[in-house]
Amino acid sequence: MRVFDWVVLALTIGFIVAYGLWKSRKVATVSGYLLADRSLPWYTVALSIMATQASAITFISTTGQAYADGMRFIQFYFGLPLAMIIVGAFFVPRFRNANVYTAYEYLEKRFDAKTRALVSLIFLIQRGLAVGMVLYAPAVVLTVILGWNDSVTTILMGVIVTLYTVFGGIRAVAWTDFQQMIIMLVGLGAALFIAIYKLPEGVGLQEALELAGTAGKLNAVTTNFDWFDRYNLFSGVIGGMFLALAYFGCDQSQVQRYLTGKDIAQSRMSLLFNAVAKIPMQFFILLTGAMVWVFYIFTAPPVTFHSGKLPALTGTVIERQHQAAIEERRSAATELLAKRNEAARARYLKAHQQVDAVHKEATKGFNDTNYVFLNFVTQHLPVGFVGLVIAVIFGAAMSVSSGEINSLATVTMIDVYKRFLNPSGNEQSYLWFTRLATVFWGCYAVVSAQLARNLGSLVEAVNLLGSLFYGGLLGVFLLAFFFPRVKGTAAFLGVLAGEAVIFYVHYTGAVGFLWYNVIGCAVVVAAGLLLSIFDRSEAY
Amino acid sequence: MQTQENERAPFLGSWSRLYAVVIVYLVVVIALFAWFANSFKI
Numbered sequence: 083m084r085v086f087d088w089v090v091l092a093l094t095i096g097f098i099v100a101y102g103l104w105k106s107r108k109v110a111t112v113s114g115y116l117l118a119d120r121s122l123p124w125y126t127v128a129l130s131i132m133a134t135q136a137s138a139i140t141f142i143s144t145t146g147q148a149y150a151d152g153m154r155f156i157q158f159y160f161g162l163p164l165a166m167i168i169v170g171a172f173f174v175p176r177f178r179n180a181n182v183y184t185a186y187e188y189l190e191k192r193f194d195a196k197t198r199a200l201v202s203l204i205f206l207i208q209r210g211l212a213v214g215m216v217l218y219a220p221a222v223v224l225t226v227i228l229g230w231n232d233s234v235t236t237i238l239m240g241v242i243v244t245l246y247t248v249f250g251g252i253r254a255v256a257w258t259d260f261q262q263m264i265i266m267l268v269g270l271g272a273a274l275f276i277a278i279y280k281l282p283e284g285v286g287l288q289e290a291l292e293l294a295g296t297a298g299k300l301n302a303v304t305t306n307f308d309w310f311d312r313y314n315l316f317s318g319v320i321g322g323m324f325l326a327l328a329y330f331g332c333d334q335s336q337v338q339r340y341l342t343g344k345d346i347a348q349s350r351m352s353l354l355f356n357a358v359a360k361i362p363m364q365f366f367i368l369l370t371g372a373m374v375w376v377f378y379i380f381t382a383p384p385v386t387f388h389s390g391k392l393p394a395l396t397g398t399v400i401e402r403q404h405q406a407a408i409e410e411r412r413s414a415a416t417e418l419l420a421k422r423n424e425a426a427r428a429r430y431l432k433a434h435q436q437v438d439a440v441h442k443e444a445t446k447g448f449n450d451t452n453y454v455f456l457n458f459v460t461q462h463l464p465v466g467f468v469g470l471v472i473a474v475i476f477g478a479a480m481s482v483s484s485g486e487i488n489s490l491a492t493v494t495m496i497d498v499y500k501r502f503l504n505p506s507g508n509e510q511s512y513l514w515f516t517r518l519a520t521v522f523w524g525c526y527a528v529v530s531a532q533l534a535r536n537l538g539s540l541v542e543a544v545n546l547l548g549s550l551f552y553g554g555l556l557g558v559f560l561l562a563f564f565f566p567r568v569k570g571t572a573a574f575l576g577v578l579a580g581e582a583v584i585f586y587v588h589y590t591g592a593v594g595f596l597w598y599n600v601i602g603c604a605v606v607v608a609a610g611l612l613l614s615i616f617d618r619s620e621a622y
Numbered sequence: 623m624q625t626q627e628n629e630r631a632p633f634l635g636s637w638s639r640l641y642a643v644v645i646v647y648l649v650v651v652i653a654l655f656a657w658f659a660n661s662f663k664i
Contacts, residue, residue: 156655163648167641288662295662302655315652347629350637357644361651422664 083460083468090469094265095476102258103250112512115251116183116492118342122253126260127352131339132359133259133481136266140367141475142219146451148371149378152299154313156368158545158596159361161323165330166357170350172563173331178346183496185337185559192562194570195501200577201558202497205334206490208551210523213486214530215543217243220479221531222452225390236531239479244524247484247491248517252342255484262477269474270366272467273459277373280462282380289419290376296418296427297434299372302365312594321596325545328552328599332559335489374458379415381462382408385444387453400444407437487527491519549595550588553602554580560603561610568614576610 083091109115122130147155182188186205190198221235247255278287285293294300304314330336330353343349385395385404395401411433418426441450459471495516500507507515534543554577561568561576568576584602587593593601631637 153659160648160652163644167644171637171641291662292664295659296664300659300662302659303652304659345629347632351632354640354644358647361648365655418664427664 083472084465086465087469087472090466091473091476094470094473095480098258098261098265098477098480099246101261102254103246105250105253105257109251109253110513112183112495112509112516114253115513115516116338116488116496118251118253118256120342121344122256122342122348124343124348124351124355126256127339127343127348128355128359129263130256130259130342130481130485131336131352131356132363133263133266133478134335134339134485135360136263136363136478136481140364141266141270141471141478142222142452142455144364144367145371145374145455146453148299148368149375149454150451152301153365153368153372154301154304156302156361156365157304157313157315157318158322159326159364160315160318161320162326162360163357164319164323165326166353168327169330170353173337173559174340174349174353175346176563177337177341178349183338183341184334184493185332186334186493186497187501189558189562189573190501193558193573197558197570197574197577198497199502200574201332201555202493204551204555204577204581205332205493208547209333209335209486209490210526211530211533212547213483213490213523213527214532215534215547216479216482216486217527218531218534219452220476222456233532237528239483240524240528240531243480243483244487244521244527246480247487247524248520251516252338252488252492255481255488256339256342258477259481259485262474262481265470265477266474267363269471270363270370273455273463273471274366274370274373276463276467277370277377277458280377280381285376285380285419290373293379293415293418293430294372294376296430297375299375302368309593309597312596317594317596321594321600324556324599324603325549325552325596328556328603329548332552332555333489333548334493335486338489338492339485371455374455377458377462379412382412384457385441387450387457388445388448389453389457391445391448395444400440404437404440404444407433407440411437483527487520487523490523490526491516494519494523546595549598550584551581553584553599553604554606556599557603557606557610560607565607565611565614568610569617572610572613572617575613576606576608579609580606 111119113119144155177185177188180188180191182191184202186198186202189201217236217240218232220239221232225232225235246258250258278290281290291300306314307316308314340349340352343352382405384392385401386392411430414426414430414433418430420426459468463471495512499515499519500512504511504515557580558573558577561573580602583605584598587598587601588595631640634640634643
């Protein structure tokens with residue numbers, strides 16, 4: 083990075099944080115700190131929700147995933163609009179009318195304290211681990227760019243994010259998200275434009291898409307059903323819907339966002355905006371990854387994008403094989419664009435497979451996916467844009483980490499401290515405890531980030547972790563909303579049964595992880611209904 | 623637990639119509655992506 087990039091990075095991050103803190107300078111109550119006094123307009127809530135999902139992982143790992151595996155990951159989001167409709171229609175009015183701070187608070191009103199405590203605990207464990215992963219993602223950036231130790235980086239990032247969340251609460255989180263989302267879209271557009279602009283003469287967008295499409299990189303819809311295939315149309319629509327339903331309906335980091343809306347209509351509009359905007363946004367992120375792949379057909383990529391592993395491979399046989407395969411692919415691609423016949427196509431596909439095979443051999447034992455986009459940004463973007471894209475990645479990491487830390491602190495305060503430890507405290511003591519809990523979860527995030535180092539593709543790791551727990555959470559909320567005869571004990575045992583089955587299925591590796599949400603949810607609902615037969619006390 | 627009266631949708635007159643538009647949008651997007659996946663091949 084050059085000096086001007088550092089200036090752009092510092093100004094962008096500084097402006098975002100300062101703006102968020104300025105907008106939240108008058109926060110003095112628990113309601114203001116946790117729910118922004120339920121006063122935010124729908125467009126702020128909508129962009130805040132989008133920013134919470136668009137983590138640094140989204141930019142680092144999703145683009146790398148498109149580079150390695152094509153665009154089929156987009157199918158993961160096909161169920162999201164359906165989930166947004168269900169959450170808007172059924173979840174939002176119930177949470178709003180119950181006048182709760184957390185989704186789990188609602189469960190005590192509907193079931194009992196033990197069900198609320200169990201689900202709160204599940205959330206705290208799951209989100210606590212996930213927040214470490216999203217904190218680790220930008221550490222990858224600094225490790226590559228500055229050569230800093232990633233442990234030092236996660237600690238530094240964790241301290242900055244925690245301080246800003248402690249002072250600003252949800253209002254600061256939401257307003258910084260709003261700014262971050264706009265900058266993210268600008269940075270993403272710049273990266274996509276430059277990837278296409280830097281292609282050689284005679285290779286425009288049409289030719290780039292043809293080269294990517296012929297190699298199977300534009301596989302945005304795959305209709306072959308396979309239980310073990312993580313991303314196809316069916317797992318995306320059904321499994322993705324259940325995951326999104328659980329995420330938006332039961333995860334406090336999301337519920338808390340739309341509870342900040344002025345009324346039910348504002349909360350619903352923020353969700354429907356996501357239903358419409360999320361898929362195109364992910365499409366362009368994946369397309370950027372696919373275009374970066376085309377860029378590296380004509381500009382020789384390193385044998386590995388992981389700069390720390392590069393010295394060990396330099397001058398080796400595998401590097402020479404890689405260079406030869408890259409040269410053959412570039413030549414085959416040029417020939418294919420010129421001749422457009424079957425022989426040229428066959429040569430191009432063979433060369434593509436050869437590059438993949440050599441790259442796979444060179445990167446055996448470590449994950450290269452998360453470094454692809456960073457290498458492209460730092461090596462090939464013009465001065466100023468590098469700082470902007472790095473700011474986007476930092477902004478994304480900050481928005482997700484701060485939101486998750488804030489939601490973890492909220493559940494700790496509302497569902498644990500206020501409910502079980504100090505029900506008769508005053509406003510100021512609750513506010514201070516929330517800030518203390520924010521500090522605790524910030525530290526926890528830093529520690530758990532150290533575990534994220536060897537998890538492979540971070541975006542998949544986060545979604546896998548969520549899928550281990552979300553099915554159980556969704557099941558208990560469906561029992562609460564749609565089965566009035568089911569009571570607390572049946573719901574409590576249903577959640578335990580659902581989690582036991584999900585972990586067993588994961589242990590056996592029987593199906594792809596997107597199906598965990600469907601299976602877990604179904605088990606919780608079935609077990610809850612079955613157990614309620616034996617419970618003869620008065621129905622809810 | 624009873625929910626209060628829902629607030630009116632800001633567009634199209636009702637929430638049901640808004641939800642229907644989102645579903646139609648999803649179908650169109652998937653169809654466009656399927657076209658996209660198969661249109662750029664040599």
